[in-house]
Amino acid sequence: MDQSLNLKPASLYAKREPVFNRRIDGRFRRLKWAIMVICLAIYWITPWIRWDRGPYAPDQAVLVDLAHRRFYMFGIEIWPHEFYFVAGLLIMAGIGLFLVTSAVGRAWCGYACPQTVWTDLFQHVDRFFDGDRNARFRLYKAPWGPAKIARRLGKWSVYLAISFATGGAWIFYFADAPTLHQVFWSGTAAPVAYGTVFVLTMTTFVLGGFMREQVCIYMCPWPRIQTAMLDEKSLIVTYKDWRGEPRGSVKKAQKNPEAFGDCIDCNQCVAVCPTGIDIREGPQIGCITCALCIDACDRVMSETGRPRGLIDYATLEDSEREKAGQPPTRHLKLIWRPRTVLYFAVWAGIGLGLLFLLGARVHTDLTVAKDRNPPYILMSDGSVRNAYTLRLRNMQGRPRQMEIAIEGLPGAKMWSDDIGMEEAARTLTRTVPADETQSLRAYVVVPAGTASQEFTFNLRAMGEEREQDSAQAQFDTPGVE
């Protein structure tokens, strides 16, 4: 107690320690390259893929058309009332993350997360401008002078260019890309387009260029969720301390082989780490399991003539087994276990369900809303009229002729705004424009003396696929006198 009072207060805030990760080559680095290229290619190329949907729909393969409330994805078109497809996809994405986590640990963080991909990209830019780890460290320590300013400005402009390309590509998902591209540069695009590009450019610039691992460690909820989701059977990047400790240089180990483990304390695993952690301290929230330290350590091990895998993907369970001198579990067995199978089953089940719904959906729909005020109108000849608002939905990419017919309700006839009551009939025909919902007033009249009853509106789409739909409706009358 007395002692603590005399203590100097600890600093409440820590300065960010900059990370100058060394270039490394190896199988995981190559995997990261491949995934990075694929992810960036998907992101930048997707809006430019064309997909012919005929003259009445946009020809962009992936398009979120907010203005017209349509979502296009290759052969699939989603209307707002079918948003459960998107919800289903999001649920699949969530369960997919669970599945990946339980099978191969934080693989998402290490390889595919945009923060990781863009940070990786920016770190390559660092290396291009400032050289590798030591050169960057020297430049960081060097006082500000013309050379340093020039290098920094050059680097930051490349950051900004990449960020602008990133933010700029985003808006192409929401409008016709070639058109928007032209309009954007002519300065006549919607203000929201420029605003979006500006915000996303700045977030990319700041998060990828400067915040980097701080995002993973302090901002992102996913590492926290993953710490809860990892179990003793999840693959994590492990420093095998039972094999490596105690550490000693090659020379020391040569003199006294029995006293030292395999770790030669070369710090290469720390040098290559994009988040600047020391994996030898054990699993930690800063480890995104990108496995670059495995590449680095494997190289050192081969150079010093020791078996690879001092740092390696391993489960906690396997670590115990290995410590005890038992052989590790086979990889297939790691992945094929009840938890992953369950996740996969749920994930695949939702996917199949969505596919089934997608295949089974009808492209025609009829809804009926009856006028409730007044419920009925007495006509001069004693007949009774009810009014309905029908909505005919045509989800096909071409105009379709649709016929609405009254089923039941003896003696009933109907007319609409465009045809007078003189031409009232049992059916109405309308051409519904491509990919639209048309609303239509229907006045239904029955002879005097008809009782209140239910009846049906039948909708029939003319043309190749004879889709149909029907809707129940109530007809109100003053009653039989």
Added chain:
Amino acid sequence: MADADKTPTAAGRRIDEATNTATVGHEWDGIEELDTPMPRWWLWTFYATIVFSVAYAVAYPAWPLLSKGTEGMLGWSSRGQLRAELNAQQAQREQTVAALARMPIEELPGHPELMRAAIAGGAAAFKVNCVQCHGAGAAGFKGFPNLNDDDWLWGGDLQAIEASLVHGVRQPGDDATRQSMMPNFGKDGLLTSEQVQDVTSYVLSLSGREKASPASRRGAGLFAENCAICHGADGTGSRDFGAPNLADAIWLYGGTREEVTAQINAPRHGVMPAWDTRLDPVTIKMLTAYVHSLGGGEKFEIAQASSRARPGTGDGL
């Protein structure tokens, strides 16, 4: 205290073994706090929010004072924003309004888009000006005509409806108002009470509500002498006088014997304001389009050709 098993650092702080983190040096009943500092940028973010809040308070209305709040350098206000949005809306509508102002009402059906806009505008204006008498669904009440049906007192084409709206019904001070007056046949002694009963029988037989009887046959003669001049020889009414069609199923003041008798004895007469003194011509056109669209609107040409011949003239407007 068990200070012996702690290993103080240079600053006198212990390193926690499990986490390899220094403690801040505080201890409460053996519980210690690890020194896990916040990142420095977090602090800068906090300062940035403070700067932002000060800037916001300067730029926007922020401080409540005695009579009103500070106004802010930018001069923004929620009322001002509303005004701007309303003006923008108004500007958007301007073209439609101008087109409606230019267009004679009978040409409206040739312009479906304008018609739709007019109907929508009319629906809104109806809810403000008309529902008090005609009801929210325009179905009227006893004595207030139902506008949904095909029965019109003064005519159901666009021109007739507009004229009724502009000049009103029985509005003093408007020369072109819809004007007619049915005499108090019973009250003023023009017919005896027996004669009124006979005429009632005849009127009710016109629409089949009562069977022909000696009384109705007596009433027929009286009807021809007293009523046919306005209601027509066959009782189908006349839109020139707003005389209701007595041969149809619709009864403005009720179709029972008592109600019809009362109406012959001392008729009541509906009144509607002349709306040109209260609403602008475009709003009246919109109301016209809306009323016409309710399901009983008559085509202009047809109505023109057959306004006399049409039997359906009971009690519309």
